[in-house]
Amino acid sequence: MDTNALKTLPEIIAQNQTPIITKLHANGQEFAVVPVGMQIQSLKDIRDEDRQTPAYRADFVKTHDLASFIAHVGRFKSDDTVLFARLPAITGNNVLFSIRAVIDHHPAGTDTARAGAQRHLVIYVPVLHLRAQRWLDAERKMMAQGDFAAFIEDNLSDLCVLEGFTPPFGTAVATPADLLTLSRGLEVRVNQTVRNATRLATGEVSLTFTTENTRQDGSELIVPEWFGLRVPVFAGAEPFVLPVRLRYKVADGAIKFAYLFHDFDRMLEDTVRAAIDTVRKAHPDLHIVEGSAD
Template sequence: METKHETNLAETLARELKSPIEIASNTAAALRRVALPPGWTLEEQDDSMKLPAPLRKTATVRLRDADSFIDYVKRHGSLTDSTVWCLADYVQGKIAFTAIINDQGEDPGAAAWRDHRAYFAPEFSEEWRRWNGKNKQPMSQADFAAFIEDNLKDIASPDSAGLPSGAAMLEMALSFEATQDMRFKSAIRLSNGGVNLSFVQDDDAQTLQKMSVFERFAIGIPVFWNGDPYQVDARLRYRVRDGKLHFWFELVRTDKILEAATSTVITTIREKTGNPFFFGDPFAN
């Protein structure tokens, strides 16, 4: 048992030396334990910024396109100690890639800091943002007509699909504008999948005007910025409220379109980097 005399002696010795006394160390773990005299505090000073160069590479960067992401991984990484991860939620529309430049390799006895990282999230195209932004959003006849006119170049007319062309969609949009002040009367479904809508003037119930609309149409748009276009099918819907029609469209299985576009990006990254590739969160607890 340590006596009071021995304790006083250690404190006196520490004050005379004017430095802490090391009582244990572990070189392998770079761990040191020191005893400080009463009233002393231990401060940490990092002078690494004064060195001619850092002791090791460390960084966190975000890239804007796949080519930049690939080039960064190849420039700073290695085939043995760098990994690439993909975290994808196609329903929520979230795609993210992470490259860990100094990841832990196959050697079970070797560890790495994993603090040199590159991030890349593909940027959605303006067309994709526009159509998804209005997906399932009811619009008045005039607003829907304006949206179709503004984005007419995106309307696709696949061969042998029986879907309306851009010209036919424009004609429908113009009809919407012409009937926006009329009162809706009835709707008759046609054998070709379309719908015949009847309108009357509020001040003349005998005046009848008919307009044909399409139940389905298709758009051809890129999912990602500077990417290839994909066909996206859409269903046209309408609802009557106070004698007025409101229209909207429902894009069909955008999650599968996003998955297909992402698969192309994944293939490009895997082939051009050559690094181990994983699906998941590299920093999950």
């Protein structure tokens, strides 16, 4: 506070019977000098009450759709707007990833007198696509013969031919038709027990079933080791192809199946990179930071 100005307060009050406005700070902030009680009161709250518009924009918009995020940022962006892309992390079956736009970020440069309020925020938080969620929820879980057959048939549209994928040790890769044949073969043998399981040179497994009632051998059923999955990771995103390994376990004549994703982290990273690239192409003038603004 300007000490010279303070020395003149008694004189100011003595000479004026009504409140006056004077600048007491070096930064030019104004105060009202009120004679009654010799009070000094800031005018900021008083002037804020009379404002027709806010001193700065304060808003928080959250969207799960990338196109909506891009459009909303485009409506309000300025030279000071900065984007922060938080790289993904997996917690349980949830994928955590976001892109945050701070519309009123600090201006570039070293001028500390200019600062952004950082109160105008837009955040894109994608949600897992329902198809990806179904496969994630069931991954690594052993399913009974009939349950696995039903799961494959219910999600048959997600299966695809794996192109350009070389499985380890030259093992065979199933087509969607092969998986359909397997699921239907398991359905008709749901009341049969596995008599023998033989691994073939291709890595596939030949299952021989025995009918419980007649004890007659059933026909062989081929179980592949790999198949292809084509699903979008996030709602609204393009589908990605993922190799999946099929596992089985035979105990007391009963067989159970489970599957394991191969290189799911790579597919997730590719999906995230695609989202960031889409935003970068839509707003090439904005600075993007791969990190958090928290």
